[in-house]
Amino acid sequence: MKQDILLQTEHLHKSFDNQEVLKDISFSLTGGEVVVIIGPSGCGKSTFLRCLNGLEDIDGGRVIFHGEEISAQKKKMHLIRQKIGMVFQSYDLFPHLTIMENILLAPMKAQGRQKQEIEKEAEELLKRVGLFEKKNAYPRQLSGGQKQRVAIVRSLIMHPDVMLFDEVTAALDPEMVREVLQVLLELAKSGMTMLIVTHEMEFARAVADRILFMDKGIIVEENTPQEFFESPQTERAKQFLNMFH
Numbered sequence: 349m350k351q352d353i354l355l356q357t358e359h360l361h362k363s364f365d366n367q368e369v370l371k372d373i374s375f376s377l378t379g380g381e382v383v384v385i386i387g388p389s390g391c392g393k394s395t396f397l398r399c400l401n402g403l404e405d406i407d408g409g410r411v412i413f414h415g416e417e418i419s420a421q422k423k424k425m426h427l428i429r430q431k432i433g434m435v436f437q438s439y440d441l442f443p444h445l446t447i448m449e450n451i452l453l454a455p456m457k458a459q460g461r462q463k464q465e466i467e468k469e470a471e472e473l474l475k476r477v478g479l480f481e482k483k484n485a486y487p488r489q490l491s492g493g494q495k496q497r498v499a500i501v502r503s504l505i506m507h508p509d510v511m512l513f514d515e516v517t518a519a520l521d522p523e524m525v526r527e528v529l530q531v532l533l534e535l536a537k538s539g540m541t542m543l544i545v546t547h548e549m550e551f552a553r554a555v556a557d558r559i560l561f562m563d564k565g566i567i568v569e570e571n572t573p574q575e576f577f578e579s580p581q582t583e584r585a586k587q588f589l590n591m592f593h
């Protein structure tokens with residue numbers, strides 16, 4: 349069955365001052381698809397994700413979500429952002445709130461949902477990421493990997509249609525990387541539509557339906573994981589991959 353395009357850009361341009369950071373990016377993400385973006389530091393990956401959920405204004409082109417141009421709808425942006433979840437490298441949980449309180453905050457405030465209903469759901473999600481017993485703990489009592497898993501739950505409870513992940517394991521100690529990647533793998537298996545920026549090549553290969561290789565603000569190469577890792581088409585991609593051997 350052919351799925352519909354969920355999120356899309358057409359000729360997206362973004363500059364900071366006089367530096368063009370994203371140069372004419374056309375891209376689409378289909379429902380249920382998992383796409384991984386890889387590329388050197390500074391090539392524009394984070395900026396691209398931030399443009400997709402309206403955290404950055406764009407200078408040209410369009411961002412289209414469910415067939416509607418969202419780059420032109422400032423007023424609806426807060427609603428759109430609930431439907432496009434994003435998890436970053438830093439997990440910025442509120443230190444004075446428990447894990448459960450951190451998770452309940454946004455669905456109660458932004459979606460007006462009842463505490464009882466979402467508490468049950470939060471418990472289920474915490475079980476899914478192996479953190480049920482931490483629900484009454486405070487963020488300082490958790491490891492980096494555990495906090496990052498809470499950040500993922502906090503996003504999922506908003507019932508997003510698509511999840512953007514920006515180097516979510518980059519700040520973690522190696523032993524905690526795996527537990528977070530495992531959560532992403534399971535989320536992908538469950539059918540969540542995902543766009544993931546990562547430098548974890550093995551993980552990228554395992555999780556991705558499609559790989560985008562970005563360099564200097566351009567999508568240089570777009571391929572299946574197998575093709576990309578075994579026979580990259582461009583010199584730039586070859587050079588980049590060589591750094592990981």
Ligand code: ADP
Binds near residue numbers: 388390391393394
């Ligand atoms: P990546 O995530 O691939 O490492 P970024 O999207 O963070 O790359 O950055 C791309 C380029 O845009 C870099 O040259 C960076 O310095 C620049 N940049 C990112 N955010 C800003 C900003 N808020 N103001 C000015 N320049 C920025």
Ligand code: MG
Binds near residue numbers: 515
């Ligand atoms: Mg980045």
